[in-house]
Amino acid sequence: MFLQMKTTLFYIAMMLALVVTSCSKILDTTPQDFVSPINYYNTESELQSALAGVYDRLGDNRVYSQGMACYMVFSDEFFMKSQTSGMNANIVDASTLELNRHWEAIYTGIERANMLLENIDKAVKVTEEKRNEIKGQALFLRAYYYFMLADEFGPVPLKLQSSKSPEEAPLPGTPVKDIYARIVADMKQAEELVKSVSDYGYNTRITKTTVQGILARVYLTMAGFPLNDVAKYADARSYAEKVMLSGLHGLNPDFKQVYINHVQEIFDTRESLWEVEFKGTNQGEIQEGGMIGSYNGITSGNIEMGYGYDYVHATAKLYNAYAAGDQRKDWTVAPFRYVTTGQTAVKTNWAADQIYDRSNGKWRREYELLLPRNQNYTGTNWPLLRYADVLLMFAEADNYVNNGPSADAYKAINMVRRRGYGKDVLLPDVQADAAAGLSQPDFLDLIRNERLRELAFEGLRKHDLVRWGIYPSVMQAQVREYQANMPAALKDPAIAQAQRVTERAVLFPIPNSELAVNPNIKQNTGW
Structure with missing residues (x-):
């Protein structure tokens, strides 16, 4: 049975690796029938x-189309309204379907990257410049997929060659430090191979x-939990600064336009460095x-105005994090919902x-x-890296490296804050600017809250809380907040969701789909 299952999974993986189902307008591809590497990878x-x-x-639905936008990234910025079962309620174990599909989707991406990297040099009629461009993207994406896996599951198998036979011995989990070393190496190689955003004019490549911006994120992660390699703060600062000095990026002067552009598939390459394209x-x-x-949007039962499942709700902590005059508040936390009367949807404000x-x-x-409009599906792009995030990462790393914030750190965070208040990002503003003379701990606290305000609902908050080493404690504080202040009709499911974030929840369990075929991997502690 074990061999039969393993053989079946191998051939499924091969099919997935060679059958391209994407028809992205940017990547300009068409579906391909099943082919062998022997007669593939020959042309551009x-x-x-x-x-x-x-x-x-x-x-994939279990990656950024849905899962990484809500139920896989529970944090102090949102709860899932009235959800009492399944992963929507933060009920997770090794058998959870969404978790197994998430793991499989990411490893499918890795398998495809491995096959491409192994065969790319066969395309002798493709120019070296073009092959390097494609190779750099594949290297980076493989590294990014491993960044996701290590962040979520810890020591996972580091598979750097494609599957050649179903009889191959499965790999054990690789120490997290070694995974990150490979991530950094591949991303640095990719940095030298890929092109500038100015060569494309869009941000989905x-x-x-x-x-450089994702390397800053990787280094900040390595500086925090679980590696706690504080020497990496200097690297994070350096790579964020590379983006800032490139001259290619800047803040969109209108915060809300950033998200309207995502919805309308407008590529603002200055603000948004990388997006998942839908x-x-x-x-x-x-x-x-x-x-x-739709899955994570404004409550609406009307397709004409855009259906929104009544799932992802803001916390009072997020709502109250915005000071008077901060224009991000009423765009991030919707002050209204759509109430349907007959065939008409009326925008109705909350009390x-x-x-x-x-x-x-x-x-x-x-x-x-x-x-x-469709009830479920949209063409809205998902932001993976924005310039505001780069500025905040720079400020956080600078604060550590200099044992307190330098003038450059203040400049970076104040640009983000000024934009949030609708001000000119380059001009000092009494209302928007951070208090001067903050100590290193106080500035870090400011950064933590500013990331909450600026990046809310963008799938980064859980990651931040984990790398800061405070995820369980912050979520248990949310339990107390919900118990004390949440309306009775909402509180029980929200309390249960937050209560499930204990020390073991810092990592997901290794899915059963892997345990069933890999006797060499160990389950994470507590699962």
Whole structure:
């Protein structure tokens, strides 16, 4: 039975690795029938099609189309309204379907990257420049997938060659430190191979500043839990500064326009360095729609105005984190919902005390250009790296390196804050600017709260809380907050969701789909 299952999984993996189902308008690929590596990877179009397959797993429902936008990243910024079962309620074990599919989707992306990297040099008629460009993207994406896995599961198998036979011995988990060493090595190699965003004019391909910005994130993660290698703060500062000095990026002067652009598929390459691209509503041959704005959007039962499942609700902690005059508040935390009367949806404001009733307002379906709207699927892109994040990462790393914030750190965080208040990002502002003379701990506290305000609902908060080493304690504080202040009709499910974030929840369990075929891997502590 074990061999039969393993053989079946091997052939499924081979099929997935060679059948490209992406029809992205940017990557310009078409579906391919099953082919062998012997007669594939020979032309530029075949290489681009294979690369599209590597990118494709980012858009899986259990990755950024849905899971990484809500139920896989529980934090202090949101709760899932009235959810009492399954992963939507933060009920997780090794058998959880969404978790198993998440793992499989990411390893499928890795398998596809490995196959492309192993065969790319066969394309002798493709210019070296083009092969290097494609190779750099594949290297980076493989590294990014391992960054996700190590962050979520800890010591996972580090598989750097594609599967050649179902009889191959399964790999044990690799120490997290070694995984990060490989991530850094591959990303640094990719940095030298990929092109500039100015060569594309869109942000759904990996570019040099994308690699640099994600390397800043990787180094900040290595500086915190679980490695606690504080020497990496200097590297994080350096790589964030590379992006800042490139001259290619800047803050969009209008905070809300950042998200309108995502909804309308407008590529603002200055603000948004990297996005997962979605397209269409899954009604025709092209099945590239996502669920951003529907699964995690404004409460609405009306398809005409844009259906929004009543799931992702803001916490009072998030709502109250914004000071008077901060324009991010009413865009991030929707002050209204759509109430349907007959065939008409009416925008209806929440009362002042209805804080926990408010939902994620960032990706508003009323701005969609593709009509008629679909209940579930949208073409809204998902931001993986924004310039505001780069500025905040720089400020955080600088604060550690200099034993307190330098003038450059203040400049970086104040640019983000000024934009949030609708001010000119380069001009001092009494209302928006951070208090001067903060100590290192106080500035770190400011950074933590500023990241909450600026990056809410973008899938980064749990990651931040984990690397800061405070995820369980922060979520247990949320339990007490919910018990004391949440309306009775909402509190019990929200309390249970937050209570499940204990020390073991810092890592997910290794899924049963891996345990069933890999006797060499160990389950994570507590699971």
